[in-house]
Structures are given as C-alpha cells and as structure tokens.
Amino acid sequence: MSGTNGQVAHLDAVEKPERGLHSLTVRDFRNIESASLSFCNGLNLVHGENGSGKTSLLEAIYCLGRVRSFRTHHADQPIRYGQSAYQLVGQIVAQGGKLLPLGIERSGTGLTVHFNSEPVRRLSDLAGNFPVQILSADTTSIFNGGPRFRRQTLDWALFHVEHSYRELWQRYSRALRQRNAALRTQSATRLIRIWDEELLDAAVGIDRLRREYLEELSVLLSTELVALLPGMEVRLRYQSGWPASITLSEALAANLEKDRAQASTQYGVHRSDFQLQANNHEVSGHCSRGQQKTLLVAFLLAQVRLQHSRRTPLGAFLLDDLSSELDVLAQRRVLQALQELGVQVFVTQIAGDSVDPADWGEFRAFHVEHGTVHEVL
Ligand SMILES: Nc1ncnc2c1ncn2[C@@H]1O[C@H](COP(=O)(O)OP(=O)(O)OP(=O)(O)O)[C@@H](O)[C@H]1O
Ligand SMILES: [Mg+2]
Structure with a gap:
C-alpha cells in the first residue's frame, strides 16, 4: 500500500492483521448438506447460478461470527429442510496467526457454542474473536x-x-x-x-x-x-x-x-x-436507492477503518451479490479499501468475471451448484 496522504500513511503504520476464517465445515445449513472449505486471507470469490447457495454460504460465515443470521430473526430457519440441526465449525485466525476452533450447533430447541474447545455461556464473551461485516440486499438499511x-x-x-x-x-x-x-x-x-x-x-x-x-x-x-x-x-x-x-x-x-x-x-x-x-x-x-447503497458502503468502510485504527481489526467482510448492489466505481473502491486494510473478503456473484483478482496477493475461487461448494483450482 502506498502512503499518499496522511490517513493512508497512518494505516501503513498499522501492520496488516492476521485475522479471518481459515477453514469452515458446514452441515445442514440451508441447501448446503455438507461442505468443507479452506479460505485464503485475501479475496475469496464465490460464484454460481441463482438459487445455488451462494448467499447461504455467506450466511453460514456470518452466523459463525455473530451467532445470528442477517436474513432472518428465526434462529432455526437456516436448518436444512427435514433436518433437526445445523452445525458450523470454523478455524479462526486469532492474533499472532494462531488457529482456534469456533463451533456452533443450532437445533429447533437450542444453541451450543464452543470456542477453543470450551463451551461459551455468554455470547458477549465471543465478541472480538471473529467479527464479520456484511453488505447485502438483505441487510436492513441503517437509514x-x-x-x-x-x-x-x-x-x-x-x-x-x-x-x-x-x-x-x-x-x-x-x-x-x-x-x-x-x-x-x-x-x-x-x-x-x-x-x-x-x-x-x-x-x-x-x-x-x-x-x-x-x-x-x-x-x-x-x-x-x-x-x-x-x-x-x-x-x-x-x-x-x-x-x-x-x-x-x-x-x-x-x-x-x-x-x-x-x-x-x-x-x-x-x-x-x-x-x-x-x-x-x-x-x-x-437519496436515491443507489445513493443509499453507496452511502451504506461508505458507512461500513468508515467503520472498518475506525476498527483498524483502534487495532481491533475486522475478521472478514462479506459482499453478497456485489455487482448487482453497487456501480463499478463503488465496487472498485470497496474492494481496494478492504485489500489495502488487509481484510479477508468474501464476494458472491452470478458470473465469476466482474471482479479482477489481479490486485490481490491471495485469491481463491469457489463454485456453488445445488448446495455443493467446490474450490475452483
Ligand atoms: N432451510 C432451508 N433448507 C433447504 N434449502 C433452503 C432452506 N432455506 C432456503 N433454501 C434454499 O436454498 C437455495 C439457495 O438459496 P441462496 O439464497 O443461498 O441462493 P443464491 O445462490 O444466493 O441465489 P441468488 O443468486 O438468487 O442470490 C434456494 O433454492 C432456497 O430455496
Ligand atoms: Mg444470493
């Protein structure tokens, strides 16, 4: 990252965080029966047809970080139809690059959370382990x-x-x-x-x-x-x-x-x-709808920058259906800002070609089809 003004230079002084999600195992979450995936620290691009399960994968990552969905207030709604519970187990990159397991099991009757192999009793005790942010059409607007x-x-x-x-x-x-x-x-x-x-x-x-x-x-x-x-x-x-x-x-x-x-x-x-x-x-x-979306992006980016300046960096930023949510300028700006800040990013889109991975040191692509997720090698 080049320091061209005071603010960027200040961010330069903050070492890039080693935070994020190293791997994730999903069981019976929405239309994903089972998946076991490893991610990179940079850009993770998820593509697939409408209804394939892209948003469901982001929702699973979000649920791991926040222990709630961004799509519904009904905690058991993501349980795959016909099943009694979903399980999510992630390896979280903690400070210093150490990997720590975070696991969630949600059934119709309750929730069990484990962090670093210990049961978690108060969800507020989880704060800071894997903070995730999302931009999606389902995110209720702050406006x-x-x-x-x-x-x-x-x-x-x-x-x-x-x-x-x-x-x-x-x-x-x-x-x-x-x-x-x-x-x-x-x-x-x-x-x-x-x-x-x-x-x-x-x-x-x-x-x-x-x-x-x-x-x-x-x-x-x-x-x-x-x-x-x-x-x-x-x-x-x-x-x-x-x-x-x-x-x-x-x-x-x-x-x-x-x-x-x-x-x-x-x-x-x-x-x-x-x-x-x-x-x-x-x-x-x-503001127009498009301006409101762009304003929301600016608001979320400002939050990410503030978190970084306080040395409490974001774990991952999830961008659902990026190209339909934002114009090209805003897409570039948000990706560039997150890349400079060293935030792990997950982007979903229908076609796999509107985001240029060339700017990213680390990049992985995933394809989703009928709830089955594969890394594209
Ligand atoms: N609890 C559930 N159990 C099983 N399938 C579900 C459940 N909830 C939703 N689905 C189905 O999961 C599928 C994937 O939905 P998802 O929103 O993840 O697709 P998507 O790839 O993001 O599609 P789009 O490109 O249209 O945004 C949908 O067909 C939906 O009907
Ligand atoms: Mg979707």
Missing part, C-alpha cells in the same frame, strides 16, 4: 430501519473497539431489567429508584463512548464520501434517549409516574438513536 437496528449497529461496533463498553452495557442492562421489574410489581418509589444510581452511572459511560465513536466515524465517513459521492455532505446526529434540555437523572425523576403507568423505563440509553442527514435532508427521503 430505513428502526432505532433498534441503529443501536445494534452502534453497540456491535463499540463492543469491538472499546474494551470498557461491554461491562458498561451489561451493568446498564441489568439495572434496567431490575428497575422495570420493580415498576411492573408496583414497588415503592424507594425500591424503584434504588436502581437509578447504577443505571445513571453506566448510562453516562455508554453515552460518552457512543458520542465519541460517532464523532470519529463522522470524520472517516466524510473522507469516504469525497471519493464515493462527491458533493454529498453527511451529518451523523446522536440522540441520547431523553430530552436534550435535561439530564437523564432529571428525566427519570420527572417521568416516574408515567414509567409506573407503562411498567417500563421510558428514558435512557436503551432509547437512543442516531440520524444520518445528507445535504441537510433525511437520507431515506432525499
């Missing part, structure tokens, strides 16, 4: 989805880049659950407000880290947009989850009777949101 989706986007990113965030988030969630339980049982005010101190303490930390993250992201996003959508100015605006004119402590006190009536806490960081404005307009009403 059109509800606040919950944007909060998840923020939380997922912060779990990786801020070590203190997970603990704050767990403390906040616990205090909120207890406070809501006290509201539901119509407890005395004293027994409700007993949780406020813990809630407020964790909320202050979460609020600060989210604001700092979005400020940093906003700078990186603007840089991406210079190349991808010249002339578009985007603002990221964070909303705390309580009225801006008062503190959370005041909001909780003032709203106690309403909280009692609704049996839940109305104000707090569990209600926060952020908005993206393009040229001072709402993105969903102002």
